[in-house]
Amino acid sequence: GGSGEPLVVILNDNGMSIDKNVGGLSKHLSRMRTEPEYYAFKKKYRKALEKLPAGRTLYEWSHELKTALKKSLLPPVSTVFEDMGFSYMGPVDGHDVQRLTAVLRAAREAGRPVLVHVHTVKGSGYEPALREPEKFHGVGAFDxxxxxxxxxxxxxxxxxFGETLRQLARQDGxxxxxxxxxxxxTGLTGFAGEFPRRFFDVGIAEGHGVAMAGGMAKQGLIPVFAVYDSFLQRGYDMLVQDMALEKLHGVLAVDRCGLVGADGETHHGCLDYLGQIxxxxxxxxxxxAELRRMLRRAVLDMTGPVAVRYPRGGEDGYDGDCGDEPVTVLRQGTDAAIVTYGILTGQALRAAELLxxxxxSLRVVKLNRVAPxxxxxCRALDGVKRVVAAEDQLRAGAVGERLGALLLERGAGIERYALRNAGEALPAQGSTAQLRHVLGLDAEGMVQAVREVLK
Known part of the structure; x- marks a missing residue:
């Protein structure tokens, strides 16, 4: 705004974030200000005054007077942006293509920073989406x-997760x-309905959610912050400063960890940052079964900051419950071992069957606690010399690297150690099955990794 450079920012107000403007005068004046004729007149008015000896002074005085009137008559949202150096245009009906086009042309010709406030209706024109806009935010095939x-x-x-947390809330106030x-x-709709005074929506402000959880924990509550993995990254600083340093008992229910499939690379939970806190x-x-048990432990039995991380969707061939053990040997083997955790457990067991x-003879070792x-x-891997670590995280700083360092420090005697992970960059678009196959994280890919360490 302060630069004065030509820039157009479009604010899409779809009724699910910014409140709707009210009042007849507000609507009338806003409608008038979005007319293309208004901007054409304004442009001619400025050029005409600039030709007069005192034209510049007169124009600045009239501009200040107009701004003062707008601040007293128009919605606060307009003056907020104008105080930052933007010209405010709107609100304009985003479904009126002709009017929207005219306003965008006027914004382009303004030659300065302009904010165009566009009002739209989520699901406009399709009755099922109008009834349930949240469900149609991201949807698969439907009738x-x-x-x-x-x-x-x-x-x-x-x-x-949501049902288990409701049970825990009934047990502990x-x-x-x-x-x-x-x-x-995140599965909290039922919780919000049953415990409205114990449910808090902070909006799209994950950092504030973490800080708020820390404050609630400090006052003796047991906060559980349910959040997508890729969005929790926004609260990294608060995880350290407002929770970890104070050793506060807050629980993070981290959804959408690992590969998320259709949501694409912006939503993959493949950065293993929680282990660094x-x-x-x-x-x-x-x-x-493990989610139910681990969430109960995290909420009622453990101390300090705890994260329970789980994937999008449902189970994938493994429905066991390893209880409270940090590490479990699911299948014994002597030739090599594969170490994995979370949703890839089923793929590792299938790889053992194929081999x-x-x-x-492949040993399958499952980590139930990935940090610390x-x-x-080391005891779970005792007797094997060739190990593959498989995870759906980016390589840098993930469990595979930390595990390799631990085995080396402890002198575990591992002769061949291979990492099978999501690589160096966030995976592209594709189904979860497709991405696992490309990354070598399905059963067939794990089999190939084991063959390579056995060479």
Whole structure:
């Protein structure tokens, strides 16, 4: 705004964030200011005054008078942006293509910073989306005649989390839930309905959500912040400063960890930053049963900051429950071992079955706690010399690298150690199955990784 450079910013107000303007005068004046004729007149008026000896002074005086009147008559949103150096245009009906086009042309010709306030209706023109706009924010195949999803909904980790947290809240009155404008996506809709005074939506402000959880924990509550992994990154500083350094007992329910499929690379939870937070305990359930058990432990039994991280969707072939163990050997083997955690557990077990047909004895070691790592992993790997670490995280700083360092420090005697992960950059668009195959994180890819360490 202060630069005065030609810039057009479009604010899409779809009724789900900024409140709707009210009042007949506001609508009338705003409508007048979005007329293209108004901007044409304003441009001619300025040029005409500039030709007069005192024209510049007169124009500046009239501009100040107009600004003062706008601040007293128009919605506060307009003056907020104008105080930052932007000309405000709007609100304009985003579904009126002709008017919107005219306003955008006027904004382009203004030659200065302009904010165009566009009002739209989420789901406009489609009745099912108008009734349930949240459900149509991201949707798969559905019947256009009815709006019904073609495939019946299956139980998900998000749903299991929400139901389990409701049970814990009934048991302990200190349990509270926090969301960052994602109550439905994180499974908290039922909690919000049953415990409205213990449910807090901070809006799209994940950093504030973390800081708020720290404050609530300081006052003796048990806050549970349910948040998507890729969005929690915004609260990294608060994780350290407002929770970890104070050793506060807040629980992070970290949804959408790992590969998320259709949501694409912006939503992959593939940055393993939680393990870097001092004093943070990170649990990684691989099944619904483990999520229920680990969430209960995290909320009622553990101390300090705790994160429970789980994937999008449902189980993938593994429905066991390893209880409270940090490390579990799911399958014994002597030729090599694969270490994994979370949703990839099922793929590792399938890889062991495929290798057994080739005469290879593969040990499957599952991490239930991915941070901090301890010597229990060394005991679980005792007797094997060739190890593959498989995870759906980017390589840098993830469990595989930390595990390799631990094994080296402890003198575990590993001769061949291979990392199988999401690589150096966030994966592109694709289904979860497609991405696992490309990255070598499905059963077949793990088999190939084991073959390579056995060479």
């Amino acid at each position: 256009p005649a009815t709006g019904q999803v073609q495939q019946p909904a299956q139980e998900t980790f998000s749903h299991v 200190r349990v509270c839930a926090i969301t960052a404008a994602m109550a439905d996506g 001092p004093g943070m305990t990170v649990l990684a359930p691989a099944s619904f 057994e047909k080739e005469g290879v 790592l301890d010597d229990g992993i």
